[in-house]
Structure formats: C-alpha cells, structure tokens
Amino acid sequence: MSINPRTWTLGARIGVALVVAALIPMAVLAWFSINAGREAVETAQLDSVEGSATESATAVREYLTGVSSRADALGTRPDVVEYLKSVNANPAAVAPATLDLAESGNADVAVVTLAARNGEVADSESSPTAEPSTGSVGEETWFVEAVAGRPTVMPPVVNPVSGVSSVTVAAPARNPGEGVIGVAAIDVRGLDVLSSLNQAQLAPGGQSWLVDDNGLVLMARDSRVVGRNLDELGLSSLKTAINQSTLGTLTDVELVGRGPQVAAFNEVIPGVSTVVLQPEAVFLGPIERLGNITWLLFAIVGLLAVVVAVIFARRLTRPVGVLTAAAVRIEADEPVDTEALTSIGQTGDDVGRLARVFARMAEQVAVREKKLREQVRQLKVEIDQERRQKAVDEVTGSDFFKDLQGRAAEMRRRAKGEPTEDADSSAAEVDGEES
Numbered sequence: 001m002s003i004n005p006r007t008w009t010l011g012a013r014i015g016v017a018l019v020v021a022a023l024i025p026m027a028v029l030a031w032f033s034i035n036a037g038r039e040a041v042e043t044a045q046l047d048s049v050e051g052s053a054t055e056s057a058t059a060v061r062e063y064l065t066g067v068s069s070r071a072d073a074l075g076t077r078p079d080v081v082e083y084l085k086s087v088n089a090n091p092a093a094v095a096p097a098t099l100d101l102a103e104s105g106n107a108d109v110a111v112v113t114l115a116a117r118n119g120e121v122a123d124s125e126s127s128p129t130a131e132p133s134t135g136s137v138g139e140e141t142w143f144v145e146a147v148a149g150r151p152t153v154m155p156p157v158v159n160p161v162s163g164v165s166s167v168t169v170a171a172p173a174r175n176p177g178e179g180v181i182g183v184a185a186i187d188v189r190g191l192d193v194l195s196s197l198n199q200a201q202l203a204p205g206g207q208s209w210l211v212d213d214n215g216l217v218l219m220a221r222d223s224r225v226v227g228r229n230l231d232e233l234g235l236s237s238l239k240t241a242i243n244q245s246t247l248g249t250l251t252d253v254e255l256v257g258r259g260p261q262v263a264a265f266n267e268v269i270p271g272v273s274t275v276v277l278q279p280e281a282v283f284l285g286p287i288e289r290l291g292n293i294t295w296l297l298f299a300i301v302g303l304l305a306v307v308v309a310v311i312f313a314r315r316l317t318r319p320v321g322v323l324t325a326a327a328v329r330i331e332a333d334e335p336v337d338t339e340a341l342t343s344i345g346q347t348g349d350d351v352g353r354l355a356r357v358f359a360r361m362a363e364q365v366a367v368r369e370k371k372l373r374e375q376v377r378q379l380k381v382e383i384d385q386e387r388r389q390k391a392v393d394e395v396t397g398s399d400f401f402k403d404l405q406g407r408a409a410e411m412r413r414r415a416k417g418e419p420t421e422d423a424d425s426s427a428a429e430v431d432g433e434e435s
Contacts, residue, residue: 012315018310023302045262045278046249053264054202054247055322056208060268062155063196067108067169067188070153074101075173075184080114083123083174084182087116101125106196109190110166113185114173115143122182129164130187137185146183155272156190156218158212165190165219165226194219197274204260206278208426213271232256238263238353242273252280298424319347323358333369336362 019375059143074080080101101112101123110130114123119138126132137143145152154168166187197208210219215230230239234256241248246267255261260280267273322343326336342359 016309019302019306023298023305026298026301030298033294043249045255045280046251046264049262049264049276049278050249050266052202052208053207053249053266053274054279056276057266057268057274058198059196059199060210060274063193064167064169065188067167068151068153068171070170071171071186074112074186075171075182076176078175080173080184081175081181084116086112087120087122088118088181089115091118091120108188109186110189111185111187113137113183113187115147115185117147117180117182117184119143128167130339133185137183138167142168142170142185142359143183146172146185147180149180153269155212155269156193158190164351165193167193187198190219193220202276203282205277205282206276209275209277211242211265211275213243213273213275215242218272235263238265238275241265242275246273253277268432289383301328319352319355323355326358326362329364330362336366354416 010413043099101114110126111124111133113121113133114176115137118432119136121133121135121137124132124134130266142154149172151171152169154170156165156167158165166189168185168187170183170185173184174180197210197219200208202208207220207222207225209217209225211217211230215235217225217228217230217233225233229425230236234254239248241250247265249262249264251262253261253263255277258277258279261277263275263277263281264272265275281336296357322337329336336359342355347355
C-alpha cells in the first residue's frame with residue numbers, strides 16, 4: 001500500500017481512521033497517567049527521604065542534647081565545683097582529685113575531663129579503650145566556648161592513631177547563679193552517635209551520614225566514605241545545597257558506584273548536618289514497572305484495535321465495493337451482479353437505499369443499451385440497403401451501363417431472328433443514296 005493516503009482504498013482509510021481515533025486518546029491518557037504517577041512517586045519519595053533525614057537529625061540532636069545535659073549536671077555537682085574552686089585558687093597546693101566522675105562508667109563515654117578556668121586539666125577519666133586528657137586544653141574550641149558560658153557540642157573527630165571517632169560535649173562548671181570556674185567535658189563514642197544516626201527507617205540501599213559544611217563525611221556506617229569529601233563522591237550539588245540551607249532535598253544526584261540517588265539533609269548542630277541517601281530506583285521501580293505494563297497493555301489493545309478496525313472497515317466498505325464493482329462492469333459493458341446488489345439492498349440504511357437505486361439504474365441502463373443496440377442494428381441495415389441502392393443507381397444510370405443494355409437487347413433480337421437496329425440503319429443509308 002502506498003504511503004500517499006490519496007491512493008488508499010476507502011476501507012484502508014476508514015481502518016486507519018478508526019485505529020488512530022482509538023489509539024491516540026489511549027496513548028495520551030496512558031502518557032499523562034504514567035507522568036502523574038511518576039510525579040506522585042517523586043513527591044512521595046522526597047517526603048520520605050526528607051522525613052528520614054529529619055528523623056536521623058532529631059535522633060542525633062536528642063542524643064547529643066542528653067549528653068550535654070549530663071555534662072551540665074557534672075559541671076554543677078557540688079563536689080566538682082568545690083574541687084575546681086580550690087584548683088583555681090591555688091593549683092600547686094591542690095592534691096590530685098579523688099572524685100568519682102561517674103560518667104566514665106557509662107558505656108557510651110570515652111573520656112570525661114574537668115578543666116580549670118586557665119585551661120589546665122584538673123581531672124580526667126577514660127574507658128579502657130581511650131586515654132585520659134592531660135596538660136592544657138585552653139586552645140580547644142570546646143573549652144573556649146564553654147568557659148565563656150556557652151554549652152558546646154563539637155563535630156565528630158577521628159583519632160588519627162586509633163581511628164576511633166568521638167564527639168566532645170562541654171558545659172560550664174559553676175554553681176547556679178555564679179560565674180564559670182571551669183569546664184566539664186564528655187567525649188562520647190562515635191559508634192553511639194552513629195547508632196542514633198541510623199535510627200531512621202531507610203529503603204534498601206539507603207545510607208545516613210554526618211557531614212560538615214566543607215562536605216567532609218564525618219560519620220557513616222560505610223567506613224569507605226568516612227573522611228571523604230562529597231566532591232569525591234560525585235555529590236557536589238549536595239555540598240552546595242548544604243552550604244545554602246539547613247534543610248532540603250535533591251533528586252537525580254549521582255553517587256559514585258551507586259547510581260542515581262534521592263538525597264535529603266537536615267542540620268544537627270551548626271556546621272554539621274545529617275544526610276540521607278536512598279536509591280532512586282527503589283522508589284521509581286514500581287512506577288517504571290507500571291509504565292512498562294501499561295505500554296504492553298497498550299500494544300496489545302492497539303493490536304486488537306487494528307484487527308477490529310480492519311474487520312469493521314471491511315464490513316463497512318463491502319457494500320461500497322459491490323457498488324464500485326457494479327459501476328466498473330457497467331463501464332466495461334459487462335453484466336452486473338444483481339444478486340450482490342440485491343443482498344446489500346436489503347438493509348434499511350443509506351447504503352442499502354443507494355444499492356436499490358443503483359440496481360434499478362443498472363437494469364434501466366441494460367434495457368436502454370439493448371434497445372440502443374437494436375436501433376443501431378436496424379440503422380446499419382437501412383444504411384446498408386440505402387448504400388446498395390445508391391450503388392445500383394450509380395451503375396445503372398451510367399452511359400456504359402446503358403450501352404451494355406442496348407447491346408444486350410440487340411443480341412437477344414438477333415438470337416430471335418428479329419431485325420436489329422444495325423440493319424435498319426443500313427437500309428436507311430441505302431435509301432438515302434438512291435434518292
């Protein structure tokens with residue numbers, strides 16, 4: 001079949017029109033439905049990831065707030081306050097502390113430190129896996145902030161020797177309503193912070209990290225990413241977003257070796273945020289499968305539509321084909337299939353009426369053609385007779401034919417012994433000479 005619709009048969013045109021009319025609305029509806037489903041899933045996944053990031057940040061924040069409360073309680077204990085006062089008054093004369101700092105017995109505590117107002121460590125206790133603080137801590141940020149009266153939670157740090165991470169929480173040491181006389185600090189293990197970080201429910205393949213403002217991964221369950229920058233991991237856009245806001249979500253971020261991810265972040269403390277990454281495929285997988293099923297069903301329905309359209313078009317155009325064939329036979333002076341015309345003429349629709357009219361017209365044409373042929377035959381006979389008579393008249397009216405007739409008559413007279421025209425003419429000549 002030609003690609004030019006003008007050369008198509010009526011059945012082909014109707015079939016194509018039916019298929020197009022059926023499939024285009026279905027395709028548009030399927031496309032909009034899949035897109036709407038994708039948008040809904042993306043919205044849901046962003047909400048889910050943002051909720052996970054918020055849950056992780058809240059869990060870490062609550063845990064560190066609890067540690068801060070414990071540090072504050074330690075710094076306001078009467079025996080601790082009295083001990084630090086004596087250290088501040090005369091450091092050289094104070095005997096080594098015999099305080100039970102108590103916090104060192106908690107499973108999550110690595111080191112407990114009491115520092116005098118000048119930054120010197122007055123007392124320190126540690127767990128078996130850590131070393132107590134010694135010397136001066138006056139240059140440490142947590143000490144500077146706490147001695148100024150501001151409770152402080154520091155970002156996680158990794159011990160370069162042991163490779164163990166910890167978080168320092170410091171609080172001012174003082175009696176309520178009095179000035180700061182020192183600092184009480186608690187270093188908690190990074191594993192316990194990480195445990196709080198991973199309390200949020202994540203999809204398969206999801207991850208929770210603690211990241212600072214410079215994009216450095218401070219803490220994560222996957223040790224391979226700890227200490228690496230987001231730029232190295234292909235997450236530069238996430239790093240930029242963290243620097244611009246304390247809360248947000250991102251789609252289509254590419255994690256090296258893990259593929260497209262959906263990311264959310266939420267600030268825990270100034271300079272530190274939780275980051276939750278979850279594979280995009282986990283969320284889009286169902287909608288992708290739904291889309292594939294939809295297009296498969298569309299293809300099946302489309303094939304059925306083509307079959308139905310072809311059958312319907314053939315049934316619809318069959319009467320037209322019969323009429324066309326009849327017209328062609330009339331044009332070729334061939335007999336028309338009246339049975340086919342009668343068959344389609346039995347319907348009560350417009351095509352049936354047209355077939356009945358066409359059948360009568362074909363019959364009238366046949367009758368008229370028969371009469372015309374008889375008239376032509378008769379006319380030919382008359383014309384032939386007239387031509388023959390004219391030819392006869394032309395022959396018989398010629399001088400040659402008359403001469404032949406005279407000679408024939410003379411020959412008949414001679415045969416009968418009758419005088420001929422030649423004898424009469426000779427006698428006449430003789431009489432003339434005598435006279």
